[in-house]
Structures are given as structure tokens and as C-alpha cells.
Amino acid sequence: MKNKRNKSSGNIDTRLVHNGRNPEEHFGAVNTPVYRISTVLHSSVSDQSRARKNPDSLITYGRHGSPTSKAFEETVADLEGGYKTIAVGSGLAAICSSVLAFVKAGDHILVCDSVYSPTRRLCELHLNKFGIETTYYDPLIGKNISDHFKPNTRIVFTESPGSHSFEIQDIPAISEVCRPLGIKVLLDNTWSAGYYYKAFDHGVDISIQAATKYYVGHSDAMLGSITANKETYDQVRETSRILGYHAPPDDCYLGLRGIRTLSVRMQQHEKNALEVAKWLEGRQEVHKVLHPAFKSCPGHDIWKRDFTGSSGLFSILLNPVPDTLVNKMIDELELFGLGASWGGFESLILRTQLTRNIADWDNKYPCVRLHVGLENTNDLIEDLRNAFRHLIQS
Ligand SMILES: *Cc1c(COP(=O)(O)O)cnc(C)c1O
Numbered sequence: 001m002k003n004k005r006n007k008s009s010g011n012i013d014t015r016l017v018h019n020g021r022n023p024e025e026h027f028g029a030v031n032t033p034v035y036r037i038s039t040v041l042h043s044s045v046s047d048q049s050r051a052r053k054n055p056d057s058l059i060t061y062g063r064h065g066s067p068t069s070k071a072f073e074e075t076v077a078d079l080e081g082g083y084k085t086i087a088v089g090s091g092l093a094a095i096c097s098s099v100l101a102f103v104k105a106g107d108h109i110l111v112c113d114s115v116y117s118p119t120r121r122l123c124e125l126h127l128n129k130f131g132i133e134t135t136y137y138d139p140l141i142g143k144n145i146s147d148h149f150k151p152n153t154r155i156v157f158t159e160s161p162g163s164h165s166f167e168i169q170d171i172p173a174i175s176e177v178c179r180p181l182g183i184k185v186l187l188d189n190t191w192s193a194g195y196y197y198k199a200f201d202h203g204v205d206i207s208i209q210a211a212t213k214y215y216v217g218h219s220d221a222m223l224g225s226i227t228a229n230k231e232t233y234d235q236v237r238e239t240s241r242i243l244g245y246h247a248p249p250d251d252c253y254l255g256l257r258g259i260r261t262l263s264v265r266m267q268q269h270e271k272n273a274l275e276v277a278k279w280l281e282g283r284q285e286v287h288k289v290l291h292p293a294f295k296s297c298p299g300h301d302i303w304k305r306d307f308t309g310s311s312g313l314f315s316i317l318l319n320p321v322p323d324t325l326v327n328k329m330i331d332e333l334e335l336f337g338l339g340a341s342w343g344g345f346e347s348l349i350l351r352t353q354l355t356r357n358i359a360d361w362d363n364k365y366p367c368v369r370l371h372v373g374l375e376n377t378n379d380l381i382e383d384l385r386n387a388f389r390h391l392i393q394s
């Protein structure tokens with residue numbers, strides 16, 4: 001029967017198409033509409049107080065969510081395999097809210113050295129003001145993370161693969177040593193979109209998405225999601241509310257629309273990125289390909305063990321050439337756009353300078369990050385081939 005489908009049955013590709021939609025509640029419309037709300041009117045005082053007591057299931061005020069944001073949250077929670085999801089206005093908001101939920105003055109947190117730079121800034125420019133101490137750790141540390149534990153350690157922040165350098169972390173090993181001590185494991189799971197990595201099966205408490213990337217998928221909206229397990233959900237929801245975080249309904253609509261095609265896009269991003277990365281690996285200008293599906297990527301064996309696929313984002317290290325030539329090569333590309341973010345349908349390239357607190361990162365090899373879009377790969381490779389001519393010193 002049409003309205004009786006079990007939301008958690010069937011393959012994930014099917015669920016991404018059908019979850020978060022109840023046409024019978026919206027005049028038969030296929031998609032959950034955009035509900036622009038601030039004030040929500042109640043029919044009586046008792047009706048209002050009932051809503052206030054159940055802010056998760058009932059609509060009470062625009063900041064606390066709309067039918068559109070709840071549809072998005074429900075779909076992401078199922079995709080990530082967590083208990084419930086909280087939608088917020090950006091990936092960074094999702095990171096901040098998740099971290100702030102578990103720390104107080106005097107606490108200590110562990111953050112992987114390969115973390116997304118704005119997360120590092122949260123720790124160094126904000127948490128430190130409240131007396132919260134951050135220690136950076138080697139992303140390949142695995143269970144030896146416990147060597148860094150202090151009595152006041154509250155969270156281990158992970159990101160796998162790491163930003164720009166793509167180290168894959170042994171999340172199950174980290175979770176195993178954290179759990180008995182009540183240390184929460186947070187994962188920035190944006191790279192896999194939760195499609196190729198089932199964070200909760202590997203023991204995390206919180207999985208974060210910059211939904212701006214693959215969920216929105218079309219480079220035209222900002223959105224973040226925090227998916228929690230049952231144990232941590234209330235705490236993170238409460239923190240997001242206290243901080244006033246909110247996901248605009250129009251952007252939730254776009255995020256949900258993007259998710260409808262996530263499975264085909266992810267599969268095509270994967271295939272295209274592997275083809276482009278293989279071509280790059282064969283080039284003499286390339287020192288190393290940092291793509292989790294390649295042996296040259298640190299943690300590749302863990303990727304093989306824990307992930308079911310790879311997305312469109314990876315880096316290459318070029319053999320040493322002056323910066324001016326790297327920049328010229330990037331300038332000459334016609335199909336690869338130059339700009340921040342990724343996860344849209346289009347290819348992008350970015351010259352990156354790595355910041356590392358503990359690792360000796362050799363900046364001798366220029367690092368370039370690519371996001372491979374949905375274009376034809378022959379065209380992309382031709383574009384790269386033409387631009388690579390500028391890497392040769394005359
Ligand atoms: C882009 C990104 C974020 C931040 O997302 P925004 O929506 O831009 O705030 C967080 N983590 C990773 C790994 C990212 O690439």
C-alpha cells in the first residue's frame with residue numbers, strides 16, 4: 001500500500017528516493033514543499049504547550065525546524081545510519097555545535113592533524129578562550145590514541161579521509177578505546193557523504209556532514225547536518241538550540257532534492273575520479289596521488305576494509321616545480337573551476353598549502369586538490385593534458 005512503506009526497508013538507493021516525502025500530507029505533491037515559517041499558530045494554550053513539550057515531532061517555531069527541515073533530517077538520519085539528525089546552516093556550524101555540546105572549561109580534546117582548517121581555527125581561536133585545550137594527533141595513530149588521553153579528555157575529533165592529505169583513520173580502533181571511558185568520537189564524514197562510509201557501524205557517536213557538498217550537490221546552497229546516536233542526540237540538539245543554529249527551509253529543500261540523485265552522482269563521481277586519478281598517476285609531473293583507493297594513499301588498507309567506495313575528491317603532489325608554473329597550469333585549465341568547496345556536479349581544482357601542527361609535511365611537492373565532476377573524463381583529461389604543458393620549465 002502506498003502510505004505504508006517502512007522507511008528503513010529496502011536498499012539505500014531506494015530509500016534516498018522515497019524517504020522524507022509524504023505526498024498525502026501535501027496535496028499529493030511528490031516533494032515536501034518549502035515551509036517558510038517563523039511564527040507557528042496554535043489553536044489553544046494546551047495545544048501550544050503540547051507542541052513545546054515535543055519540539056522534535058511537532059512544529060513550534062521557525063528556528064526549531066519546519067516540515068522541510070524535518071524531511072531533510074529524517075532522510076539524512078537513515079542515510080547515515082544514526083538515531084536522529086539535526087540540520088544546521090553550514091558544515092562548519094555542524095562541527096561547532098557538535099564540539100561545543102561535549103566540552104566545558106578545563107576540558108581537553110583530541111583533534112586529528114589532518115583536520116579541515118576552520119575546525120582547527122575553532123580550537124585555536126575560540127575554544128582556547130574558554131580554557132579548553134586541544135592536542136593534535138597523527139591521523140594514522142589508531143588505537144594508540146589512548147596514549148594521548150588525559151583524565152579530562154572529552155572528545156576525539158576525527159576526519160577520514162583528512163582534508164587535502166587524505167589519510168584514512170582507523171575509526172573502529174579509536175572508538176573501541178574511547179567508548180569505555182565515555183570519550184565521544186566525532187567524525188567529519190563529508191568525503192563519503194555517508195554513502196560510502198557507514199560511520200555508526202564503525203563506532204562513532206556523531207557523524208557530521210557539510211551538506212553543502214554532495215547533498216546539495218549543485219554548488220548553490222549552504223547546509224550542514226549532525227547525525228547522532230541515541231546516547232548523544234539530546235545533548236547536541238539542545239546545544240544547537242541554545243546557539244540559535246537553524247537550517248533555512250529553502251536550503252533544506254535543495255539539500256533534499258540533491259539527495260534524490262545522490263546515488264547516481266556518487267557512483268559517477270567515483271568512476272570519473274578514478275579514471276582521472278589513474279591518468280595522473282602515470283604522468284611524470286606527478287610525484288604522488290593521494291586518493292584513498294590508491295596504494296600510495298596513507299591508510300589505503302583501512303579504506304579497503306571499511307569503505308564501500310570513493311568519492312570525487314583527491315589530491316596530487318607534483319614533482320618540485322616553481323610555484324609560478326603550478327599557478328600557470330591551474331590558470332590554463334578550462335573545465336576545472338578554481339574555487340573553494342566541492343561536491344557539486346562540476347570539476348574544481350585548488351592549490352593547497354597544508355597546515356600541520358605535528359606532522360613534518362614536505363611542502364617541496366606542490367599539493368593540488370581536484371574535485372572530479374560529472375563531465376566526460378576524456379574531456380577532463382584533455383584539459384589537464386593541455387594545462388600540464390605549462391609545468392615544464394623552459
Ligand atoms: C567544506 C567542508 C566543511 C565545511 O562545510 P561548510 O558547509 O562550507 O561550512 C567541513 N568539513 C569538510 C571536510 C569540508 O570539506
